[in-house]
Amino acid sequence: MIGDFFSSIGSLLSIVFSASFIASGVAxxxxxxxGTVGELITERAGHLNLGVEGMMLLGASMGYYxxxxxxxxxxxxxxxxxxxxxxxxxxxxxxxxxRVNQNxxxxxxxxxxxxxxxxxxxxxxxxxxxxxxxxxxxWKPLSLTSPSGPFLSYINxxxxxxxxxxxxxxxxxxxxxxxLFKTRAGLELRLTGENTAAADxxxxxxxxxxxxxxxxxxxxxxxxxxxxxxxxxxxxTNNMTAGQGWLVVALVIFVRWHPVKAIAGAYVFGSLTILGxxxxxxxxxxxxxxxxxxxxxxxxxxxxxxxxxxxSSRKKAWPxxxxxxxxYFREER
Amino acid sequence: MFRITxxxxxxxxxxxxxRLFGFSVGIIFSGIIIAALGYPVFKTFxxxxxxxxxxxxxxRNTISFLIPLSVTALGLSIAFKMRYWNIGGEGQILMxxxxxxxxxxxxxSGMPGxxxxxxMLVAGFIGGSIWALIPGFFRINMKTNETxxxxxxxxxxxxxxxxxxxxxxxxxxxxxxxxxxxxxxRARIPYVSGISLAILAPLIIVLVVYFLIKKTKLGYEIRVxxxxxxxxxxxGMNVKKIMFVGxxxxxxxxxxxxxxxxxxxxxxxxSSLGGGAGFTAIVIAWLANLSAPMIVLVSFLIAALExxxxxxxxxxxxxxxxxxxxxxxxxxxxxxxxxxxRYKILFGVHTASKKLExxxxxxPTMQDSDPESEVVEDSI
Numbered sequence: 001m002i003g004d005f006f007s008s009i010g011s012l013l014s015i016v017f018s019a020s021f022i023a024s025g026v027a028x029x030x031x032x033x034x035g036t037v038g039e040l041i042t043e044r045a046g047h048l049n050l051g052v053e054g055m056m057l058l059g060a061s062m063g064y065y066x067x068x069x070x071x072x073x074x075x076x077x078x079x080x081x082x083x084x085x086x087x088x089x090x091x092x093x094x095x096x097x098x099r100v101n102q103n104x105x106x107x108x109x110x111x112x113x114x115x116x117x118x119x120x121x122x123x124x125x126x127x128x129x130x131x132x133x134x135x136x137x138x139w140k141p142l143s144l145t146s147p148s149g150p151f152l153s154y155i156n157x158x159x160x161x162x163x164x165x166x167x168x169x170x171x172x173x174x175x176x177x178x179x180l181f182k183t184r185a186g187l188e189l190r191l192t193g194e195n196t197a198a199a200d201x202x203x204x205x206x207x208x209x210x211x212x213x214x215x216x217x218x219x220x221x222x223x224x225x226x227x228x229x230x231x232x233x234x235x236x237t238n239n240m241t242a243g244q245g246w247l248v249v250a251l252v253i254f255v256r257w258h259p260v261k262a263i264a265g266a267y268v269f270g271s272l273t274i275l276g277x278x279x280x281x282x283x284x285x286x287x288x289x290x291x292x293x294x295x296x297x298x299x300x301x302x303x304x305x306x307x308x309x310x311x312s313s314r315k316k317a318w319p320x321x322x323x324x325x326x327x328y329f330r331e332e333r
Numbered sequence: 334m335f336r337i338t339x340x341x342x343x344x345x346x347x348x349x350x351x352r353l354f355g356f357s358v359g360i361i362f363s364g365i366i367i368a369a370l371g372y373p374v375f376k377t378f379x380x381x382x383x384x385x386x387x388x389x390x391x392x393r394n395t396i397s398f399l400i401p402l403s404v405t406a407l408g409l410s411i412a413f414k415m416r417y418w419n420i421g422g423e424g425q426i427l428m429x430x431x432x433x434x435x436x437x438x439x440x441x442s443g444m445p446g447x448x449x450x451x452x453m454l455v456a457g458f459i460g461g462s463i464w465a466l467i468p469g470f471f472r473i474n475m476k477t478n479e480t481x482x483x484x485x486x487x488x489x490x491x492x493x494x495x496x497x498x499x500x501x502x503x504x505x506x507x508x509x510x511x512x513x514x515x516x517x518x519r520a521r522i523p524y525v526s527g528i529s530l531a532i533l534a535p536l537i538i539v540l541v542v543y544f545l546i547k548k549t550k551l552g553y554e555i556r557v558x559x560x561x562x563x564x565x566x567x568x569g570m571n572v573k574k575i576m577f578v579g580x581x582x583x584x585x586x587x588x589x590x591x592x593x594x595x596x597x598x599x600x601x602x603x604s605s606l607g608g609g610a611g612f613t614a615i616v617i618a619w620l621a622n623l624s625a626p627m628i629v630l631v632s633f634l635i636a637a638l639e640x641x642x643x644x645x646x647x648x649x650x651x652x653x654x655x656x657x658x659x660x661x662x663x664x665x666x667x668x669x670x671x672x673x674x675r676y677k678i679l680f681g682v683h684t685a686s687k688k689l690e691x692x693x694x695x696x697p698t699m700q701d702s703d704p705e706s707e708v709v710e711d712s713i
Contacts, residue, residue: 048480050420054661094665098672103418103480104619105668107612112661118654119370238654246488253481294496301485301492308485312477319478329337 008285015278015285021271022158026166027232029270031056031224031241033169035248036255036262037176038220042088043252044180045213046193046323049091050106052221053245054113059084059222061117064124064229064236071130076230077223084222085215087113092214096207099327114239121229121236129234137163137231165227172220176259189213193321196328206328221245247273250304256311257320269300336679343674355670359663366658372651381656384644385637389527391644396532398636401426401594401607403535403629405614407542408461408586410623414546415559415579421468421483422587423611424490425461427604429588430595431494432460434602437516438502446519453520454592461588462581464490469580473573487611494604502602515600522597531597535629538586543625545582555579587611616664635660 015021035052042049049055062083067076087109094105128134142160147153180186191199192209200206229236247269254269255261276293285291311317364374385395405422412419419425433453440449468482497513504514522531546552554575557565565572591606599606617635621627642656 050484090665094669098669099676100668100671101619103420104616105665107420108616108661108664108668111609111613111616111657112665115654115657115659115661116366119652119658122652122654123370243488246484249481250485292496292500294492294499297495298489298492301488305482305485305489308482309471309475309477312471312475325480329339 008288008291011282011285012279012291015282016271016275019154019157021274021278023161024274025267025271026159026162027270028274029266030166030169031227031232031244032248032251032269033173033262033266034224034227035221035245036251036266037169037173037259038217038224039248039252040217040255040257040259040262041176041180041189041213041220042217043257043321043324044189044193045210045217046196046321046326046328047091047095047210047214048102048106048249048324049088049109049214049217050103050249051087051091051109051113051218052248053241053243054110054117055084055087055218055221056113056225056241056245056248057117057121057239058087058113058225059219060225060229060240061121061236063222063226064129065120067130067133067230068124068127071132073133073136076133076226080222080226081219083117084225085219088215088218088221089211091218092211095327096210096214099329101327102325110245118238121238124236127235129230133230134234137165139164141167163231165231169224170263173259173263180259190321193323196323196326197330200328200330221248247300250301253320254300254304254307256307256318268303272296272299272303337676338679340675340677348674351670351674352667354673355667356663358670359659359666362666363659363662366662367655370655372649372655376649377645377651377655380645380649380651381638381641381659384641384648391640393527393529394643395633395637395640397529397598398639399629399632400529400531400535400597401590401610402614402617402636403632404538404590404593405587405610406617406621406628406632407535407538407625408583408588408590409614410583410618410621410625410628411542411546411555411579411586412465412583413559413618413623414555415576417469417472417576417580417583418480419465419483419580419583419587420480420615421465421486421584421611422614423607423609424483424487425464425584425587426591426594426607426611427490427494428464429457429461429585429591430602430606431490431497431591432456432588433592433595434502434513434516437520438514442517444519449517449520450522450596453516453596454589457588457590457592457595458585459588461591462585464588465580465584466577469577469584473576473580491604494602494606498603513602516596520596521600522593529597531593534589534593534597535632538589539625539629542586546625551575551578587614613660616668620664620667 035056039049039052059080063076063080066079067073070076090112091105091109094100095102140161141164142162144152144156144160147156180190188199188204189209191202192204192206196206225241228240233240251262251265251269255265276296279285279291279296280293286293289295311319360378364378367377368374383391385391405426408425409419409422433456436453436456437449440452464486465483468477468479468486471477471482472479499511502513504512506514522529524530546555554565554570557568557570558572558575558579562572565575590610594606595602613635617631618628621631638656638660642653645651645655646653
């Protein structure tokens, strides 16, 4: 019995630490990493945007549609930004200027975004990513040509054999951290989300800041979403984000609004999502209920709930940007 | 330059006019996007209407969309009245249906139909309320953020039902295909002259919720807690208990929506049983300003759009997703139009600030306003 337990733990670890599993975990976390950084800066401005799923789909469909029609990667990225940024703009108009409740506005955006994305995506349903664009992502910029020894080839396979999108996403998360904590603009953003009235009183243009980071955040979600049809799958499927937008909302809490931690967090969530499938191939493991693929797909949400509870039980813990959910109205201060 | 100030009050007529204005803006924007996608605008709208009201089958289908939406929105509205953000409707629908399904599997098959249905409805209520009370417990006792907690509970429920569907409750009679057995025929809600008796659910629950909120002590307490928790506390109310009961009722009614969907239309359980109703209902409740009769009305409109969506796809080859565009844009523009109802724009900085100063000199409370009290000002 105990022997069985240890041998199943052993086979689980051998799955989790295999180079191919890590590699697919990394590839699977790109969408969520970009989305998380985007949603994170939105929330840092004091706005919880529940429309991530909609914005991701908008970016994915507009970008992919443009890619198929124009075979131009730059235009595809641009239109992914425009599509998702448009969704974010609607949300910003509603919540910043018109002071609509943030949760409701976000949910309306996710309904609208998914609708527009699926309607647009169905026009390019039976296409694949143009060859010239697909070629860009077969390039593995960091890959070693002849790794010497087992350790290097393990590292090479797990971490260095990814396309440029992956590394840019990681760089972006790092850059966002520097921006957020080391620059004046980052400070202004954080202050706006923490105490809008104080930011306003100190001469910061709070409305402009909120608009700016809500839209930028939406654009990042869109760029993240675009990875799915353009690179990962190479074709369009309706609702292809399949709930990753909601995982992003969870991730932002899980990483405590910190972009560098989002790199690890997105990897944890990404690999948990695929772990179920990998375990399913191992008969001994998949017969144990807790390693069941459907039970395992609960883990990201359970982890988030645990983090939520853990930080609410500590009196001194920072519960996230304080202005989230509060409409700012200068004349009432 | 302009400034924005709060309106003191608004009339019912104003409310209706501004909402109709918002609705029209939503339709116009939808038209623009439908045209940009290359579909005939007027024909799409006409077919949407025809598909939802054009025939008796269409109306029947619209009603079958209306039932889960309205019951869910009615349930959620109780929590929203307390400013408790129950975003977990989808999960509560599923867990209500799961509990009802579970009960139908263990009850003796010889049980009379009405008794079986009643026990399934009760199970649905319990299933939904337990699922709502898990985050509720942490919100009430530890001030855990309920918006995010209830949101996560949706996905736990979806994963759990998938587990039941593919593993635990998988029906061996389906010969290798995944799926759960159908509920016994006698547990299915009967039809009377073509209309499912499930329509009784929203009709009864709208009365219950209306009566509860407007006429009972609990309803009054729920409203006070929603206006201001400290006030309720100082008035000697047991805020924790009120919130507990409120969350339980809210989740329970949403759970009943799941049970009714199971017994009235799907006949079996799957993770798509909710079909997004839990999310759409949130916006419906908000658009209806949390008024029970309005919720049924708004649900009817949204249900018509969902039914019309199926029609335009089959009839015109326009993707059903177009209806989501219309739905999303109407929701957004009506929500946005509320702004005109609650605020007015004053042009000229000078007059506005002068007016404010005058008011401040008369009204001592304006000089030192409590920041907590305005956090809880928006709708409702």
